[in-house]
Amino acid sequence: MARVLISTFGFDESKVFGALRWLPYDRLVLVAGPESLRKPGFRRLRDAERAAGGEVEVVRVDPFDFLSCFEGTCAAIERHRKAENEVRVNISGGTKVLADAALLASYHEGVPAWHCEAEPLRLPGLHGARFMDSLSPAEYAALKAVQGPTRVADIVELLRAQGHGSASANRAIVSLRERRLLKVVLQRGTAVASIDPQSAWFLRGLRVR
Amino acid sequence: MRFRASRLRRIDIVSPLFVPSTGRNSVTVLFGTLGWRPQSLTPSIKSTEGLERIVFYHSAHDKSRAARAKILEFCDLRGIQATPVELGDAFNLLDIARTIREDIAKARGAGVSSIRFNIAGGTRLMSSAALLVCILEGIPTTYVHDETHEEIQLPLLKMNYAERLSPKQRAILAYLVAHREKETNETGLARALGIHKSTMNHHIRQLVAKGVVEVVPIPRDARAHSVRAVPGSELLVG
Numbered sequence: 249m250a251r252v253l254i255s256t257f258g259f260d261e262s263k264v265f266g267a268l269r270w271l272p273y274d275r276l277v278l279v280a281g282p283e284s285l286r287k288p289g290f291r292r293l294r295d296a297e298r299a300a301g302g303e304v305e306v307v308r309v310d311p312f313d314f315l316s317c318f319e320g321t322c323a324a325i326e327r328h329r330k331a332e333n334e335v336r337v338n339i340s341g342g343t344k345v346l347a348d349a350a351l352l353a354s355y356h357e358g359v360p361a362w363h364c365e366a367e368p369l370r371l372p373g374l375h376g377a378r379f380m381d382s383l384s385p386a387e388y389a390a391l392k393a394v395q396g397p398t399r400v401a402d403i404v405e406l407l408r409a410q411g412h413g414s415a416s417a418n419r420a421i422v423s424l425r426e427r428r429l430l431k432v433v434l435q436r437g438t439a440v441a442s443i444d445p446q447s448a449w450f451l452r453g454l455r456v457r
Numbered sequence: 458m459r460f461r462a463s464r465l466r467r468i469d470i471v472s473p474l475f476v477p478s479t480g481r482n483s484v485t486v487l488f489g490t491l492g493w494r495p496q497s498l499t500p501s502i503k504s505t506e507g508l509e510r511i512v513f514y515h516s517a518h519d520k521s522r523a524a525r526a527k528i529l530e531f532c533d534l535r536g537i538q539a540t541p542v543e544l545g546d547a548f549n550l551l552d553i554a555r556t557i558r559e560d561i562a563k564a565r566g567a568g569v570s571s572i573r574f575n576i577a578g579g580t581r582l583m584s585s586a587a588l589l590v591c592i593l594e595g596i597p598t599t600y601v602h603d604e605t606h607e608e609i610q611l612p613l614l615k616m617n618y619a620e621r622l623s624p625k626q627r628a629i630l631a632y633l634v635a636h637r638e639k640e641t642n643e644t645g646l647a648r649a650l651g652i653h654k655s656t657m658n659h660h661i662r663q664l665v666a667k668g669v670v671e672v673v674p675i676p677r678d679a680r681a682h683s684v685r686a687v688p689g690s691e692l693l694v695g
Binding site for chain 2: 312313314315339344345347348351352355360363365369370371372373374375376377379381382427428429444446447450
């Protein structure tokens with residue numbers, strides 16, 4: 249099992265070197281914008297890793313686009329976790345958008361997040377506790393059931409066929425609506441649910457869609 | 458120049474501030490982090506329906522104070538009450554998170570039913586601290602794009618970490634947080650909480666695996682270990 253450090257990166261390599269000094273790692277993954285990868289800071293990091301017999305893995309994102317940063321970081325975490333590596337995320341480098349998106353991704357995926365400047369700071373969280381786990385089985389099933397606009401009655405019926413009770417299915421839909429994951433509208437007197445367009449990107453990250 | 462956390466200067470938010478001025482039951486309060494650009498916060502002020510108050514956090518930097526003045530003027534023209542909170546150390550993530558969490562608890566305690574948080578402005582650590590609190594408290598969170606000023610809503614997902622711990626684990630963590638200054642070992646903990654030593658050892662190992670507790674050697678005694686809560690874990694036990 250390799251120890252993978254996923255770090256956000258802007259132009260200042262010292263923010264990443266700080267994390268490398270404090271956090272033991274075997275592989276370094278940098279999440280950065282294309283502009284950052286053309287700067288001397290990146291070359292210095294890459295050269296230092298090569299000198300130590302390693303290689304830097306790069307995840308290219310748009311550092312001013314929250315969704316791009318979130319999806320890029322989530323994908324990197326998931327890829328390394330699937331390979332049964334121990335993953336940590338350092339959010340010290342890069343733009344504020346990138347750092348926040350990486351923080352959200354680390355909470356979302358249940359991996360420890362660190363901020364390393366003068367001293368390392370592990371951000372509060374529980375190892376292995378993922379956003380996904382905050383969904384009840386009925387909520388998860390309801391999200392899976394919504395493929396485009398779907399009648400709420402049909403979702404409830406589907407969930408009942410899967411062994412969930414009607415009350416539990418209805419509660420799940422209400423809860424998902426309150427959490428802005430589902431949108432429910434009345435169409436000719438019938439309640440119709442669809443994925444809230446503002447949350448679709450996040451659900452892609454949850455791998456529900 | 459960075460100031461120590463003890464120099465955190467804030468305008469205290471007292472509960473009466475959150476009493477609805479219009480007599481309506483539903484009060485929406487917008488929280489926000491502010492940096493040098495008022496534009497990171499103004500889109501949320503404009504888009505929040507029924508907004509009565511705004512509480513925003515900013516650093517002691519002159520440019521942040523200038524942005525604060527603009528936000529105050531912007532709110533004044535619209536009849537929105539605004540409370541700026543100046544942070545003495547805009548780089549101390551845990552202190553900022555504690556401050557924000559306390560203010561949110563005060564607002565909720567005063568009956569504020571609807572809270573939104575705009576995390577776009579301020580230092581990276583202010584923004585990250587705000588995001589952390591939003592995740593822990595389940596608060597609708599908004600981001601504003603740097604260039605387009607378009608608002609991005611983050612989904613409302615509350616992580617109740619305390620629920621992921623057993624009652625005994627919560628009690629151990631709460632004890633360690635409350636007695637942070639005191640050096641505690643497993644035996645002392647077992648005695649204090651009335652738990653058998655071997656059971657305590659099991660719980661400590663679980664808490665270490667979850668990353669909220671650490672066991673560190675005591676320098677003066679090579680065989681002894683001290684158990685302590687990791688910094689910020691009090692945010693998890695609420």
